[in-house]
Amino acid sequence: MEMPRELYASAGLHLALLLVLILSPKLTRTDPQNFQVTGVTILSNAEFEAMTLPGTAPDVEPPPEPAAPPPPAEPEPQPEAPAPEPPAPEVSQPEAAEPPAPETAPEPTEPLETPQASVSEDVAILAPPELGDPSAEQSDTPTPQEAPRVAPTPAPAPPPDVEVAPEVVEQPDPTPEPAEVAEPEVEQTAPEEAATQIVTEAEDPSSAPLASIRPPSRPNRPAPEPEPQTAAAEPEPAPEPDPEPEPQPQPDAQADAIAAAVAAANTETAPAPPAGPPLTQGQRDGFRIAVQGCWNVGSLSSEALQTTVTVGVSMLPDGRPDAGSIRLIERSGGSETAATQAFEAARRAIIRCGVNGYSLPSESYEHWREVEMVFNPEGMRLR
Amino acid sequence: MFRQFRTILLAALCLVPFAAAAQSPGPLRIEITEGVIEPLPFAIPTFVAENSGATDAAQDITRVIAADLRGTGLFREIPPDAYISQVTNFNAAVQYADWQAINAQALITGSVELAANGQLVVRFRLFDVFSGQPLGDGLQFVGAPDSWRRMAHAVADQVYERITGETGYFDTRVAFVAEEGPKDARLTRLAIMDYDGANVQFLTGNENLILSPRFSPDGSTVLYTALQDGFPTVYYMDLGSISTRPLTTAEGASAFTPRFSPDGGRIVFSLSEGGNSDIYVETLATGARSRLTTSPSIEASPSFSPDGSQIVFESDRTGTQQIYVMDANGGEPRRISRGDGRYSTPVWSPRGDLIAFTYQSGGRFHIGVMRTDGSEERLLTSSFLDEGPTWSPNGRVIMFTRETAGADGAPALYSVDISGRNLQRVASPGMASDPAWGPRQGQ
Numbered sequence: 103m104e105m106p107r108e109l110y111a112s113a114g115l116h117l118a119l120l121l122v123l124i125l126s127p128k129l130t131r132t133d134p135q136n137f138q139v140t141g142v143t144i145l146s147n148a149e150f151e152a153m154t155l156p157g158t159a160p161d162v163e164p165p166p167e168p169a170a171p172p173p174p175a176e177p178e179p180q181p182e183a184p185a186p187e188p189p190a191p192e193v194s195q196p197e198a199a200e201p202p203a204p205e206t207a208p209e210p211t212e213p214l215e216t217p218q219a220s221v222s223e224d225v226a227i228l229a230p231p232e233l234g235d236p237s238a239e240q241s242d243t244p245t246p247q248e249a250p251r252v253a254p255t256p257a258p259a260p261p262p263d264v265e266v267a268p269e270v271v272e273q274p275d276p277t278p279e280p281a282e283v284a285e286p287e288v289e290q291t292a293p294e295e296a297a298t299q300i301v302t303e304a305e306d307p308s309s310a311p312l313a314s315i316r317p318p319s320r321p322n323r324p325a326p327e328p329e330p331q332t333a334a335a336e337p338e339p340a341p342e343p344d345p346e347p348e349p350q351p352q353p354d355a356q357a358d359a360i361a362a363a364v365a366a367a368n369t370e371t372a373p374a375p376p377a378g379p380p381l382t383q384g385q386r387d388g389f390r391i392a393v394q395g396c397w398n399v400g401s402l403s404s405e406a407l408q409t410t411v412t413v414g415v416s417m418l419p420d421g422r423p424d425a426g427s428i429r430l431i432e433r434s435g436g437s438e439t440a441a442t443q444a445f446e447a448a449r450r451a452i453i454r455c456g457v458n459g460y461s462l463p464s465e466s467y468e469h470w471r472e473v474e475m476v477f478n479p480e481g482m483r484l485r
Numbered sequence: 486m487f488r489q490f491r492t493i494l495l496a497a498l499c500l501v502p503f504a505a506a507a508q509s510p511g512p513l514r515i516e517i518t519e520g521v522i523e524p525l526p527f528a529i530p531t532f533v534a535e536n537s538g539a540t541d542a543a544q545d546i547t548r549v550i551a552a553d554l555r556g557t558g559l560f561r562e563i564p565p566d567a568y569i570s571q572v573t574n575f576n577a578a579v580q581y582a583d584w585q586a587i588n589a590q591a592l593i594t595g596s597v598e599l600a601a602n603g604q605l606v607v608r609f610r611l612f613d614v615f616s617g618q619p620l621g622d623g624l625q626f627v628g629a630p631d632s633w634r635r636m637a638h639a640v641a642d643q644v645y646e647r648i649t650g651e652t653g654y655f656d657t658r659v660a661f662v663a664e665e666g667p668k669d670a671r672l673t674r675l676a677i678m679d680y681d682g683a684n685v686q687f688l689t690g691n692e693n694l695i696l697s698p699r700f701s702p703d704g705s706t707v708l709y710t711a712l713q714d715g716f717p718t719v720y721y722m723d724l725g726s727i728s729t730r731p732l733t734t735a736e737g738a739s740a741f742t743p744r745f746s747p748d749g750g751r752i753v754f755s756l757s758e759g760g761n762s763d764i765y766v767e768t769l770a771t772g773a774r775s776r777l778t779t780s781p782s783i784e785a786s787p788s789f790s791p792d793g794s795q796i797v798f799e800s801d802r803t804g805t806q807q808i809y810v811m812d813a814n815g816g817e818p819r820r821i822s823r824g825d826g827r828y829s830t831p832v833w834s835p836r837g838d839l840i841a842f843t844y845q846s847g848g849r850f851h852i853g854v855m856r857t858d859g860s861e862e863r864l865l866t867s868s869f870l871d872e873g874p875t876w877s878p879n880g881r882v883i884m885f886t887r888e889t890a891g892a893d894g895a896p897a898l899y900s901v902d903i904s905g906r907n908l909q910r911v912a913s914p915g916m917a918s919d920p921a922w923g924p925r926q927g928q
Contacts, residue, residue: 386513390516399520442650
């Protein structure tokens with residue numbers, strides 16, 4: 103009974119609401135309003151940043167270009183890259199303050215040499231090598247050459263500077279027996295000069311010496327150098343002169359310095375001879391095939407054919423195996439007896455096919471001086 | 486400047502390890518997975534005769550040793566004519582270079598001496614030519630002059646063992662059935678000989694048909710089956726006294742295909758009663774007998790596994806002959822052969838890893854081997870009739886009977902390596918069949 107009354111009230115209210123909405127002018131207005139049209143421009147991030155930067159003027163359009171600036175930074179280094187090449191001309195100038203930029207570029211191009219730059223932090227002076235062109239004027243700071251002097255103390259023969267101080271022959275480090283050993287080379291005559299300035303740097307004796315050293319190469323060249331050195335000796339005029347010697351030092355300066363750093367850190371291995379290029383896959387395959395041609399498993403027991411043995415052997419420089427060095431390193435898959443048989447078959451193979459020496463590149467001897475051969479008979483197993 | 490140099494310095498230090506590695510590379514490591522399978526060349530100069538009485542023996546022994554090794558298919562003798570060095574002194578230093586030059590990989594030197602006490606003394610040494618060192622110690626054997634063949638086989642066994650790592654099988658004997666006469670009226674005898682066909686001895690007359698001889702583990706006894714009055718009977722024969730005794734069976738029953746257990750304390754055989762044959766095992770010491778199978782089908786040719794825990798046998802319970810394995814105490818057998826043909830005469834390898842069998846299919850017979858679970862089945866031979874495999878003591882070689890076709894067909898003994906290589910006929914006097922390879926003598 104009461105329900106209808108409520109329904110009527112509700113319906114009435116809704117109806118009233120609808121009327122109000124329909125009659126309301128704002129809600130029913132369809133006339134287009136007035137709009138103010140303004141120009142719209144699309145700004146790039148760079149432009150936007152330029153506009154928002156405090157320092158930059160409110161200019162809108164100009165900004166776009168500023169964005170480009172960043173790249174310029176890169177181009178700079180490139181031009182400098184070439185710098186390293188010229189260095190040959192003059193050695194000493196280097197000290198010029200400019201170095202910063204140039205140095206970075208060279209690193210990537212000459213990976214191995216750059217590291218040697220470590221010669222010494224103080225040696226920052228040495229950095230010079232970069233800009234050879236700079237100008238002779240900068241020669242005023244010839245100190246760069248001194249780096250080598252630092253090295254003089256250490257017996258090792260410093261190659262590059264040799265020319266620098268041709269006259270000073272006092273310290274011939276005739277490491278090599280050859281009589282020819284040109285003392286001039288060994289000599290880093292420059293010592294005097296360097297000493298004066300570098301004294302402070304001398305604190306890092308170990309590194310300095312090594313930097314200029316190239317023990318192996320020097321000894322071999324003495325013969326041809328004699329003449330130039332003597333000639334150079336005359337021009338003693340110390341500091342900058344020595345046109346001839348300079349050329350080499352420049353390029354080597356950085357490389358040697360870097361090499362020295364490596365040598366210093368590598369003191370134990372430094373003297374080790376170069377290992378030569380590693381064996382190519384083809385050479386390795388050739389070696390493997392040569393051995394397997396003599397690996398006769400026909401007389402092995404079934405158990406031995408289930409035994410994998412790793413055999414170690416020392417090779418002689420002529421490619422022949424040192425029979426006495428053949429040893430069993432490890433075995434798997436069989437009893438000790440089976441392993442013994444498998445090892446003996448492997449040993450026979452190594453020796454028999456190596457009687458006349460395996461075909462291995464002598465220049466890579468260090469890479470195959472010690473060999474470990476894994477004889478895996480899995481594929482030869484009797485089933 | 487300084488910063489950059491520091492950077493360079495750090496870079497240099499980082500490279501140091503690599504630089505060091507480059508200067509001192511580790512051992513070159515290569516893996517060899519392919520080799521060659523060919524006989525190993527060996528040289529065996531005629532053994533030095535220490536005195537005139539040993540001259541013939543020295544030559545004979547040398548030839549037997551060489552033949553033993555050659556016969557394996559694993560060794561190749563280098564013709565004596567090719568020798569650069571001649572060994573005239575057993576204790577002289579070996580000229581390895583001379584032997585390397587002819588590619589001899591193994592060198593066997595020896596001497597023979599007829600001692601004052603009438604004994605023959607045989608000494609030998611084995612060398613690895615390319616390694617330039619002896620393989621094992623030198624050994625000496627002493628025996629009666631008429632046992633020179635055994636001493637030769639003993640030397641060959643040593644050489645074989647030292648090179649292959651497996652025990653030799655030259656100083657062994659084979660029991661077999663010697664046959665004679667036409668095919669439809671064949672006469673048979675139980676016989677025994679050295680593995681190479683020498684020293685043949687006939688152990689029985691030819692009045693009965695002899696079948697399936699089997700050696701005891703110690704080689705002192707042979708079990709065999711003889712058909713007497715049409716009924717098969719199992720006999721024990723003591724080889725020392727050549728005396729025999731039958732296996733007792735009930736009236737009307739017949740036993741056949743007997744075989745010793747690995748310890749020699751039991752025998753397992755087939756016993757046929759009332760038209761049904763099953764597998765039985767009997768303890769020799771007590772005579773206790775137990776039945777292991779109860780199938781209405783025919784079960785035969787039982788063979789123990791080397792550890793005595795299982796028995797493999799043939800059965801036609803599924804309609805055709807197949808191979809089954811069961812526990813040595815009986816139980817439910819499991820079929821391991823899976824082919825469509827007929828499998829029979831299974832024999833467990835002394836190594837325990839394989840089971841040899843006779844396989845018949847498509848009108849041909851084969852000798853094959855399979856794993857004990859029936860996997861990796863391989864047929865090693867094929868002919869008109871190959872059957873009855875028996876293993877060498879080291880499980881490397883299988884001997885069997887091969888019979889040729891036709892009215893003039895005759896059985897002979899053959900051997901083959903488990904690899905399927907080196908198939909060859911075994912020397913025997915006349916026709917021979919049903920071989921049983923005995924253990925190494927003296928063991």
